[in-house]
Amino acid sequence: MATAANLPPVIAEEAALGAEKAEDAKGKPGKSGNRGNREGRARLSVPLTVLMWVIAAIYALPLLWFLLSSFKPGSELFSYPLSMIPREWTFQGFVDAWERVDFAQYFLNTATVAVVTTVLTVFFSACTGYALAKYNNKGTRLFFVCILATTMLPTEVILNPTFSVIRDLGLYNSLAGIIVPSVLTATGVFMFRQFFLTVPDDLLHSARIDGASELAIFFRIMLPLSRPILFTLAIFSFQWRWNDYIWPLIVLNDPKWYTLQVALRSIVGAENIDWPVLLGASVISILPLVLVFFVFQKYVLNADVSAGLKD
Numbered sequence: 001m002a003t004a005a006n007l008p009p010v011i012a013e014e015a016a017l018g019a020e021k022a023e024d025a026k027g028k029p030g031k032s033g034n035r036g037n038r039e040g041r042a043r044l045s046v047p048l049t050v051l052m053w054v055i056a057a058i059y060a061l062p063l064l065w066f067l068l069s070s071f072k073p074g075s076e077l078f079s080y081p082l083s084m085i086p087r088e089w090t091f092q093g094f095v096d097a098w099e100r101v102d103f104a105q106y107f108l109n110t111a112t113v114a115v116v117t118t119v120l121t122v123f124f125s126a127c128t129g130y131a132l133a134k135y136n137n138k139g140t141r142l143f144f145v146c147i148l149a150t151t152m153l154p155t156e157v158i159l160n161p162t163f164s165v166i167r168d169l170g171l172y173n174s175l176a177g178i179i180v181p182s183v184l185t186a187t188g189v190f191m192f193r194q195f196f197l198t199v200p201d202d203l204l205h206s207a208r209i210d211g212a213s214e215l216a217i218f219f220r221i222m223l224p225l226s227r228p229i230l231f232t233l234a235i236f237s238f239q240w241r242w243n244d245y246i247w248p249l250i251v252l253n254d255p256k257w258y259t260l261q262v263a264l265r266s267i268v269g270a271e272n273i274d275w276p277v278l279l280g281a282s283v284i285s286i287l288p289l290v291l292v293f294f295v296f297q298k299y300v301l302n303a304d305v306s307a308g309l310k311d
Contacts, residue, residue: 070094070279077275093280097267100277103284105256106263111288113178113248113259114241120183121237122230128184129192130222134204144193151186155246163250177251178259182241188233195229196222231296238292242285260285 065084069077070093072086097103132144162181171177199222207217223230245261252258258266264285267278 066279067283070276070283072276074274074276093276094284095280096274096277097281097284101263101267101281102256103263103281106258106260107284109175109257110242110259110261110285113175113244114238114288117179117182117241118234118237120179121185121188122234124184125188125233126192126223126226126230127218128189129194130196130218132189133193133196133199134201144189147186147189159246159250166251172251173253173257174251175257178241178244178248181247182244185237188237191229191233192226195226199225235293235296239289242289 068084068086071089071091073088073090073092076087128147132140166172166177166181169180171180203221204217207221212220243261244259245265248259248262249265252262255266260281264278264281267274267281
């Protein structure tokens with residue numbers, strides 16, 4: 001039998017290619033195997049999809065009932081039999097909620113607190129996280145551990161000392177007394193530090209070689225890269241400050257400085273509750289949260305931290 005050495009070069013090359021294809025075919029499933037895998041995954045995806053829709057419907061049902069109930073008159077809220085769809089649609093609850101109390105002022109107070117606190121929280125958390133991630137000074141890790149340790153303290157434990165500080169600083173009964181203690185959060189510092197640790201140091205070294213200052217590196221390189229973390233923390237911070245109830249209730253004494261959550265509690269009487277007004281005011285109060293989420297959710301994406309680097 002002729003060997004590969006005795007065959008002409010062209011025939012020998014074709015024989016080698018044929019042998020390689022045969023070996024590859026042994027390790028790969030055929031078309032029927034691929035088709036079977038696809039059919040199996042398709043059969044499995046149907047019950048999983050149905051299960052997810054059922055879970056989503058269970059979670060959405062109370063929210064949908066709450067939204068539709070805000071369009072019902074008071075006489076229909078507790079009438080039997082109960083119905084999800086209003087028999088008589090009315091916007092009187094929203095009108096009364098806006099006119100009966102100084103809702104516009106409460107709305108403005110809450111928006112001021114939420115926006116200012118969110119901007120300051122994102123900025124100072126980014127600065128602190130960047131310093132803890134990229135500057136290895138003595139005591140940096142210990143300082144970071146101390147910051148994380150504050151998350152293990154319940155809010156009720158630090159209410160008294162925080163209130164004493166705010167009172168001594170003359171910030172009691174003011175919006176500044178709500179904003180200042182909430183500026184820096186351990187969660188925000190942790191999020192930015194963990195993200196900045198994933199940014200290659202070569203990117204910073206290249207910027208320094210090109211003559212960029214430390215402020216330019218932070219504002220022109222690190223902050224744009226951390227945009228997903230920035231918007232994620234912004235959404236969380238805005239939601240926290242908008243829904244905050246305990247701290248504004250302690251700090252604020254004058255009704256003209258009330259936030260929405262404190263004002264909503266004042267609608268609930270000792271014996272009688274005006275449910276149409278309460279439901280209408282509650283729906284109005286959650287609209288900014290929904291708007292912020294839908295506007296900024298598209299920015300919560302994975303960042304390309306290797307942009308600008310060569311292999």
